[in-house]
Amino acid sequence: MKKILRLALIDFKIIFRDPSLRVFLVLPVILFVLIVWLVPYLVAKYEFLVPYLSLMLVGAVIENTQMYSFISSMVLIDEKETNVAKTYGVVPLTKRQYILSRMLIPYLFTVALNVILFWVQPFFTIGWGTNLILSLLAGLVVPVYVLAINAIAENRMQGMVYVKAFNLLVLVPIVAFFVPDNFKHLFGIFPTHWVFQSVNNATLGLPFGWLAAIGFLFFGVLLWWVSKLFIRKHFV
Amino acid sequence: MIQVENLEFQYPGNDSPTLKGLNFEIDKGEVFGFLGPSGAGKSTTQKVLYKILNGYRGSVWIDGKDLSGWDNTYFGKIGVGFELPNHYLKLTGRENMDLFASFYPDGRKQKVEELFEMVDLQEALNKRVEAYSKGMKMRLNFIRAIQHNPDILFLDEPTAGLDPVNAHKIKQHILDLKAAGKTIFVTTHNMNTADEICDRVSFIVDGELKTTDSPQKLKSQYGKEAIRVELKDGRMEEFPLDKLGENTAFLTFIKQAEVKHIQTLEASLEEVFIQITGKSLVS
Ligand SMILES: Nc1ncnc2c1ncn2[C@@H]1O[C@H](COP(=O)(O)OP(=O)(O)OP(=O)(O)O)[C@@H](O)[C@H]1O
Ligand SMILES: [Mg+2]
Secondary structure (H helix, E strand, O other), X not given: OHHHHHHHHHHHHHHHOOHHHHHHHHHHHHHHHHHHHHHHHHHHHOHHHHHHHHHHHHHHHHHHHHHHXXXXXXXXXXXXXXXXXXXXXXXXXXXXXXXXXXXXXXXXXXXXXXXXXXXXXXXXXXOHHHHHHHHXXXXXXXXHHHHHHHHHOXXXXXXXXXXXXXXXXXXXXXXXXXXXXXXXXXXXXXXXXXHHHHHHHHHHOOOXXXXXXXXXXXXXXXXXXXXXXXXXXXXX | OEEEEEEEEOOOOOOOOOEEEEEEEEOOXXXXXXXXXXXXXXXXXXXXXXXXXXXXXXXEEEOOEEHHHOOXXXXXXXXXXXXXXXXXXXXXXXXXXXXXXXXXXXXXXXXHHHHHHHOOOHHHOOOEHHHOOHHHHHHHHHHHHHOOOOOEEEEEOOOOOOOHHHHHHHHHHHXXXXXXXXXXXXXXXXXXXXXXXXXXXEEEEOOEEEEEEOHHHHHHHHOOOEEEEEEOOOOEEEEEOOOHHHOHHHHHHHHHOOEEEEEEOOOOHHHHHHHHHOOOOOO
């Protein structure tokens, strides 16, 4: 456990000492400003926006996951490019322990961001239990994203390209909100669809348990799979 | 300590094997070297032995136990000095060392300051690695490999990129580690390094071992155990090394005029390498 924490904390140092990564830490701040002040102001002014509130919240939830997805992807790509990753291949740390230690802080940090978001957003009443379930689910985007990027990108340049693609990919299931109801779950092939639908139902006071359950299951399987791909590649 | 039989390895995607049936063993407390040109398979062999590359054929025994049977405790037992510097550039030398020391159950065996001093890096202890030169980073590689006091060391080109003074220091440390009972496997394409520190060397070319023996034996086998004396008046003669001090012909000869030059006719390791493999070390 001690070694896992140690490695998790090292990441903070690496991020704070790298100006190109550090700037991304302000992203959530901007997002919070938008949700807490700008959106309420706009909604008060333009009433036609009201039906889109839950969609905006869905967008904010997913954008919260993107900061650490990007930062961690870059940290790991850098680690691979500078061959530091090889060193982890020859220390008494299992590959699963390595993944846990590298993903734990980004995951928990992202979960915390969303917990705060659901708490401070002024549009819906969301209970603590619901808040926590939704936040834990949405946070899973981070490890899946980061490990997938690192399992496919060969270098920093490719990494940047895949990051752009992934940023769009996670947003695709937004389209489900604009298609007839009986077609919307076609977007269920995208894992974030289940995050979006869970959040949406929760805001509308509808049951969301089964949506979230599918989400956890989907992300769990994906996480297991991308971890395998990642392990095969990262330490060589 | 290490036994390797018929080791074959092929990188996925390549159409021919990189290692074509290697046989060698390394005893406890021995410095064993792979000497060979670039691309011969030196690093690949080490990568198989430190379990970065899987899917080899043949058998590898470490301390009497099959390599594939070893779990993570194996990594506490070995230390790896990588061929190229690999550190977190944004962290200081000390932070890099501390991080990797933290993964070993018993941590570090020596003070970090002492380790840095060993390789003349004491000034750089708290500097970020991005401010290190290549040679400094290589020295950091070396102390990172030994900090947890491993029994077995894999050192891939430990003196590459170092100036002669620092190269000499590293070689001395390797000999000290050997004196402390460590088993050390080095690779090099530098015949001087091999000659100075290895108890035995294998010549490796194109994934095959051409011969394995002590540098001393190889040199005398392929050269003459004799000296050549040249006098200032231009005369030159050869005498066997055996009982040289009692050789009256030799003693009379060197009294005939001032001696200009005495040279042993032992082959250099590089000459032996070329004779045995038909290849040059620098390709
Ligand atoms: N990841 C890889 N994928 C495919 N082929 C590889 C890979 N790494 C090395 N090779 C090939 O395997 C052969 C041996 O490489 P290796 O790195 O073991 O050589 P070496 O003896 O260590 O050389 P050097 O002195 O340059 O370090 C080379 O022909 C190289 O092209
Ligand atoms: Mg090599």
